[in-house]
Amino acid sequence: MSKNSAPIKGRAFVLGKNIDTDQIIPAAHLVYSLEDPEERKLYGKYALSGVPSAESGLPEGNIPLTKDGETESQFKIIVASDNFGCGSSREHAPACLEIAGIEAIVSPTYARIFYRNSVDGGFLIPFESFEDLSKEVKTGDELEIDQVNHTLKNVTQDKLYNIKPLGSVADIVHAGGIFEYARQNGMVPAK
Amino acid sequence: MGMTLTEKILAKHSGRDRVSPGDNVWVDVDVLMTHDVCGPPAIGIFHKQFGENAKVWDKNKLVIIPDHYIFTNDKYANRNVDVLRAFAAEQDLPYFYDVGTDSYKGVCHVALPEEGFTRPGEVLFGTDSHTCTAGAFGQFATGIGNTDAAFIMGTGKLWVKVPETMRFVFEGTSLPPYLMAKDIILQIIGDIGVDGATYRTMEFAGEGIKALTMEDRMTLTNMAIEAGGKNGVVEPDEVTEAYVKARTDHPYEKVYSDPDAKYHSIHHYNLEDMVPMVAKPHSPDNKATVEEVEGGYLDRAYIGSCTGGKLSDFRAAAEIIRGNKVKLDTYIVPATTEIARALETETIFGTPLIDIFREAGCKIGNASCAACLGGPSDTFGRLNNEEVCISSTNRNYPGRMGSKQSQVYLASPYTVAASAVTGVITDPRVFIQETVI
Numbered sequence: 001m002s003k004n005s006a007p008i009k010g011r012a013f014v015l016g017k018n019i020d021t022d023q024i025i026p027a028a029h030l031v032y033s034l035e036d037p038e039e040r041k042l043y044g045k046y047a048l049s050g051v052p053s054a055e056s057g058l059p060e061g062n063i064p065l066t067k068d069g070e071t072e073s074q075f076k077i078i079v080a081s082d083n084f085g086c087g088s089s090r091e092h093a094p095a096c097l098e099i100a101g102i103e104a105i106v107s108p109t110y111a112r113i114f115y116r117n118s119v120d121g122g123f124l125i126p127f128e129s130f131e132d133l134s135k136e137v138k139t140g141d142e143l144e145i146d147q148v149n150h151t152l153k154n155v156t157q158d159k160l161y162n163i164k165p166l167g168s169v170a171d172i173v174h175a176g177g178i179f180e181y182a183r184q185n186g187m188v189p190a191k
Numbered sequence: 192m193g194m195t196l197t198e199k200i201l202a203k204h205s206g207r208d209r210v211s212p213g214d215n216v217w218v219d220v221d222v223l224m225t226h227d228v229c230g231p232p233a234i235g236i237f238h239k240q241f242g243e244n245a246k247v248w249d250k251n252k253l254v255i256i257p258d259h260y261i262f263t264n265d266k267y268a269n270r271n272v273d274v275l276r277a278f279a280a281e282q283d284l285p286y287f288y289d290v291g292t293d294s295y296k297g298v299c300h301v302a303l304p305e306e307g308f309t310r311p312g313e314v315l316f317g318t319d320s321h322t323c324t325a326g327a328f329g330q331f332a333t334g335i336g337n338t339d340a341a342f343i344m345g346t347g348k349l350w351v352k353v354p355e356t357m358r359f360v361f362e363g364t365s366l367p368p369y370l371m372a373k374d375i376i377l378q379i380i381g382d383i384g385v386d387g388a389t390y391r392t393m394e395f396a397g398e399g400i401k402a403l404t405m406e407d408r409m410t411l412t413n414m415a416i417e418a419g420g421k422n423g424v425v426e427p428d429e430v431t432e433a434y435v436k437a438r439t440d441h442p443y444e445k446v447y448s449d450p451d452a453k454y455h456s457i458h459h460y461n462l463e464d465m466v467p468m469v470a471k472p473h474s475p476d477n478k479a480t481v482e483e484v485e486g487g488y489l490d491r492a493y494i495g496s497c498t499g500g501k502l503s504d505f506r507a508a509a510e511i512i513r514g515n516k517v518k519l520d521t522y523i524v525p526a527t528t529e530i531a532r533a534l535e536t537e538t539i540f541g542t543p544l545i546d547i548f549r550e551a552g553c554k555i556g557n558a559s560c561a562a563c564l565g566g567p568s569d570t571f572g573r574l575n576n577e578e579v580c581i582s583s584t585n586r587n588y589p590g591r592m593g594s595k596q597s598q599v600y601l602a603s604p605y606t607v608a609a610s611a612v613t614g615v616i617t618d619p620r621v622f623i624q625e626t627v628i
């Protein structure tokens with residue numbers, strides 16, 4: 001995850017609403033180690049594999065996040081409709097997206113635990129949009145998130161949208177996660 | 192101005208006189224629970240961050256309950272239980288309920304109360320979204336991720352944003368004979384939506400709640416997460432005390448909402464007006480009354496999980512199944528080993544529940560999460576194809592119980608049992624009325 005305020009650029013992967021953690025990483029795959037460098041790549045391979053094919057990579061659908069046989073995605077930014085990450089508390093959900101190469105998500109609303117896990121684990125940045133951009137952005141569009149001016153630019157369609165500032169979690173996001181934040185504030189001894 | 196029960200607990204645990212919704216506070220943790228899916232990665236982070244020789248903040252406050260992928264040949268899943276075992280030995284943990292031993296329990300959210308870890312006024316975190324179940328005991332309980340759990344293992348603390356509280360008030364003095372707590376919570380989730388309580392507390396109150404047993408209350412708070420809630424909570428009373436005191440002599444302090452506490456919103460229901468409900472595929476808020484979908488096609492019935500696999504759930508199902516043969520593949524999965532044993536000793540008109548199920552042709556599994564969340568392909572009851580299942584569990588998103596092609600209706604154990612007996616979606620009032628008369 002980018003731990004500074006530099007712009008985040010990359011291609012969009014678009015999803016609908018209520019994308020729950022079983023769709024993000026189906027439960028059968030929760031068994032792999034996140035520590036082992038090779039085994040952990042399997043999370044990239046199966047990220048978003050539970051999304052029904054027709055709804056994967058909107059508006060066209062039938063686009064997997066990671067191509068068959070690969071563990072990293074060509075997409076960098078997920079644009080989704082409401083309530084992204086609902087369901088279980090599995091941290092494997094933001095982790096698998098990071099492993100697949102996702103750096104940020106833009107959605108009007110998130111499920112609480114997913115949001116918190118993304119921030120505290122320093123996996124990716126969950127940005128909140130004012131409107132549901134999943135109807136406007138198309139999978140494959142080039143996007144640019146400006147973290148200073150709080151905007152999302154759709155380079156392909158030449159459109160600019162405002163997004164919400166990170167608010168009270170900004171310090172944790174920019175520290176890179178809860179441990180880094182706690183170290184900076186003397187709550188956990190330095191390594 | 193007064194505070195809600197949740198605000199009071201968070202204030203006390205963060206050393207403040209008062210807190211307000213939106214405040215970020217660091218709270219002291221009374222109990223941290225983890226299981227076989229999220230425990231190993233949390234342990235990995237703990238060691239990485241605090242050092243290979245680090246010790247947990249308080250070994251008496253960490254509870255490890257393997258329950259998810261237990262009866263499987265999946266090598267990775269079994270390796271994960273080994274990781275827990277090694278950690279429990281290394282940290283000398285008194286509360287590790289190991290697989291294959293007499294102490295093995297099963298589903299963590301039911302095991303926690305059984306073992307006396309759910310106590311009024313306390314703060315409990317768990318690496319599982321249904322940790323909110325414990326709020327039934329008048330405590331603050333919520334699910335967290337592995338990083339947060341590792342942070343607690345090392346420090347005993349965690350930051351929490353104080354949630355606003357939505358109050359759900361129930362009138363009526365008892366549950367109508369055909370209604371279960373599951374119907375109530377499906378109705379609420381259907382009304383407010385799967386994100387209707389996001390970031391908020393769901394507080395269940397009123398005369399109608401006082402009439403509920405502990406297990407009923409647990410069904411309500413269990414599914415707070417299905418509306419996006421941070422926690423679900425019920426004020427403690429004699430029912431709570433009787434349950435807790437029978438399980439632990441650990442001291443606790445009961446906390447209540449002030450009459451002038453400020454709520455995000457107040458919602459009224461009357462138990463007498465409520466009817467059996469389902470959540471249709473593929474979302475817990477896709478509500479319908481059972482009447483509306485009556486006769487719907489089914490392949491399978493499933494009774495189990497932290498939501499619908501408690502003793503009272505099986506008793507309810509057995510009342511309907513007794514003396515019948517099931518027309519669907521019907522899976523019975525007790526949440527815990529204690530419940531599994533009780534199925535042998537609890538009787539209806541002299542017949543043990545387990546015999547009622549066996550004679551009806553049900554398949555009976557071992558205490559664990561089993562097919563509630565799909566799991567490895569050899570999991571008991573898993574939907575491996577295009578099955579349509581009616582289930583007493585809590586989630587029916589695509590692929591939740593296995594295959595993406597399967598479909599799941601969520602319903603009360605009464606409705607699942609009635610449907611198992613007839614072979615199609617069936618309103619339990621057909622059977623209950625008969626029993627009452």
Ligand code: SF4
Pocket residue numbers: 258259298299300319321495496497498559560563564584585
């Ligand atoms: S029974 Fe189901 S919902 Fe409950 S803890 Fe297990 S997998 Fe989660």
